[in-house]
Amino acid sequence: MEFNYGKAILTLVWLGVFVHLFVRLFHDLVLNPKRLRAILRKQGINGPPSTFLLGNIREIRRAQSSTTGEPVETHNLAAFLFPFFDEWRNQFGQVFMFVLGNIQILHVNEPEAVREITTCTSLDLGKPTYQYKERGALLGQGILTSNGSVWAHQRKILAPELYMDKVKGMMGLISESAVTLLESWKSRIAKEGGVASIKIDQDMRSFSGDVISRACFGSNFTQGQAIFFKMDAAYEKDLLQMVLEGAKNSDLSQEETDRFIVDNCKNIYLAGYETTAVSTIWCLMLLAMNPDWQERVREEVVDICGGHNPNYDMIRKMKQMTMVINEMLRLYPPVTVVSREAFKDMRFGNIFVPKGVNIWTNVLSLHTDPEIWGPDSYKFNPDRFSKGITGACRLPHLYMPFGVGPRICLGQNLAMVELKMLLALILSKFSFTLSPNYVHKPALRLVIEPEYGVDLLYKRDCFDYACAKSPRLPSGPSAVSVPQAIVTPPFAAVAINVVEKGRREERESYGRV
Numbered sequence: 219m220e221f222n223y224g225k226a227i228l229t230l231v232w233l234g235v236f237v238h239l240f241v242r243l244f245h246d247l248v249l250n251p252k253r254l255r256a257i258l259r260k261q262g263i264n265g266p267p268s269t270f271l272l273g274n275i276r277e278i279r280r281a282q283s284s285t286t287g288e289p290v291e292t293h294n295l296a297a298f299l300f301p302f303f304d305e306w307r308n309q310f311g312q313v314f315m316f317v318l319g320n321i322q323i324l325h326v327n328e329p330e331a332v333r334e335i336t337t338c339t340s341l342d343l344g345k346p347t348y349q350y351k352e353r354g355a356l357l358g359q360g361i362l363t364s365n366g367s368v369w370a371h372q373r374k375i376l377a378p379e380l381y382m383d384k385v386k387g388m389m390g391l392i393s394e395s396a397v398t399l400l401e402s403w404k405s406r407i408a409k410e411g412g413v414a415s416i417k418i419d420q421d422m423r424s425f426s427g428d429v430i431s432r433a434c435f436g437s438n439f440t441q442g443q444a445i446f447f448k449m450d451a452a453y454e455k456d457l458l459q460m461v462l463e464g465a466k467n468s469d470l471s472q473e474e475t476d477r478f479i480v481d482n483c484k485n486i487y488l489a490g491y492e493t494t495a496v497s498t499i500w501c502l503m504l505l506a507m508n509p510d511w512q513e514r515v516r517e518e519v520v521d522i523c524g525g526h527n528p529n530y531d532m533i534r535k536m537k538q539m540t541m542v543i544n545e546m547l548r549l550y551p552p553v554t555v556v557s558r559e560a561f562k563d564m565r566f567g568n569i570f571v572p573k574g575v576n577i578w579t580n581v582l583s584l585h586t587d588p589e590i591w592g593p594d595s596y597k598f599n600p601d602r603f604s605k606g607i608t609g610a611c612r613l614p615h616l617y618m619p620f621g622v623g624p625r626i627c628l629g630q631n632l633a634m635v636e637l638k639m640l641l642a643l644i645l646s647k648f649s650f651t652l653s654p655n656y657v658h659k660p661a662l663r664l665v666i667e668p669e670y671g672v673d674l675l676y677k678r679d680c681f682d683y684a685c686a687k688s689p690r691l692p693s694g695p696s697a698v699s700v701p702q703a704i705v706t707p708p709f710a711a712v713a714i715n716v717v718e719k720g721r722r723e724e725r726e727s728y729g730r731v
């Protein structure tokens with residue numbers, strides 16, 4: 219019988235590949251996790267026992283499903299959405315470890331360590347690799363999930379476009395989008411005889427999507443779509459154009475340039491769309507639940523605006539409004555956990571974090587901890603912010619709805635202006651209460667959102683001077699609805715469609731931490 223060398227070599231190659239894969243898997247799934255846990259345990263950091271492959275996923279699911287049946291009575295969302303964290307914190311303290319699959323996570327809510335982690339500027343601490351792996355198809359290599367010099371380059375290009383000076387220039391667009399929405403509610407209320415029950419969720423999402431696509435990607439629409447090819451034009455640049463220039467000025471191939479542009483449009487849209495939409499939804503729900511605060515903020519708006527659409531100076535003066543928004547962001551922060559990964563061995567205070575460990579700071583429980591906020595920490599009480607954030611709690615650096623440090627939210631100015639503008643216009647035109655259909659059940663998806671939506675009963679009232687004289691808003695051409703397909707330039711439109719589709723799929727499949 220002749221020896222078949224070809225077959226033997228092939229078998230050896232396959233055997234080599236198999237052994238290599240086996241060793242790699244054994245290292246990733248067994249040896250490395252064990253080593254990381256041993257290093258943490260040596261420092262006195264403990265956590266629940268975990269199982270092979272799943273880690274603590276089963277316990278988390280079990281704890282979550284045991285709380286999902288009942289509507290929530292209070293604003294203590296941490297106990298409802300993260301019951302397992304409460305249990306582990308009671309058992310192991312503010313710093314403990316747990317495992318998701320083979321990802322080793324260090325939960326850190328100890329105030330000094332949180333300060334060091336959130337303000338760490340080293341590029342060796344970044345967004346967890348699993349986020350890029352999970353959401354790569356949706357987000358590509360944009361600013362949200364990228365790290366190192368790629369992230370730094372994107373941040374440098376994008377950040378100045380969302381400074382307050384630029385946001386001031388977006389106010390006209392924001393009020394146009396708000397007025398369009400209010401006009402549609404006005405006709406609904408008229409049609410339904412003076413009071414209409416409106417499920418606000420979709421409307422808030424349309425508003426937020428409209429603002430972001432127009433404010434960030436469409437301010438040059440009037441100059442025509444030629445902006446995509448005329449990079450050196452002298453007119454005012456918008457964020458999309460800065461992304462285009464950023465791509466052009468870096469050493470990228472044509473394919474990489476296209477990817478850079480589309481990825482960053484998707485990232486900005488995703489980061490700003492859902493977060494702002496749910497913030498307006500929760501604000502309106504809280505104002506409907508607390509008619510005294512609805513009245514207080516309305517009085518302030520009417521006093522300051524005197525019947526005009528708010529401008530920047532007016533918005534800046536709205537103190538009661540700011541207090542309500544701060545309190546909403548404390549109790550219902552859209553981003554519940556700030557997560558990082560150590561890309562090399564690092565130290566934060568007394569904690570040594572080995573390379574590969576993920577660090578989670580649990581924003582939701584920091585925002586409601588009675589030790590930090592006092593005995594009424596689960597109550598809606600905007601008055602606590604009457605002397606600003608520093609006056610509201612013992613450790614102000616632990617209030618972080620927009621994150622802290624080098625990766626702090628780029629869009630916080632835009633988000634605050636958007637929220638204030640929309641709320642001010644709604645409050646000056648309508649009064650509203652919770653509909654009897656409303657069930658209070660916050661759910662954790664990409665952000666915290668109301669499981670069954672928010673139904674409000676709206677009544678059109680004329681609270682402002684202009685309204686008393688004329689039933690129309692004093693707003694020139696702004697009431698004209700501008701279809702999104704027209705105002706959104708092609709690159710952004712592609713990005714938005716991809717994000718919308720991905721978001722729908724993710725919302726359907728979500729139900730986990």
Ligand code: HEM
Binds near residue numbers: 491552556619629630
């Ligand atoms: C109420 C609304 C919003 C909330 C609560 C919010 C919250 C956050 C938080 C907590 C982070 C930091 C996450 C971390 O440290 O890991 C973040 C990052 C970011 N946000 Fe927002 N955001 C909001 C609106 C917006 C808007 C309107 C935009 C854009 C127009 C935006 C763009 C971004 C971007 C680009 C980042 C990534 C920054 C980086 O990694 O360097 N956000 N946001």
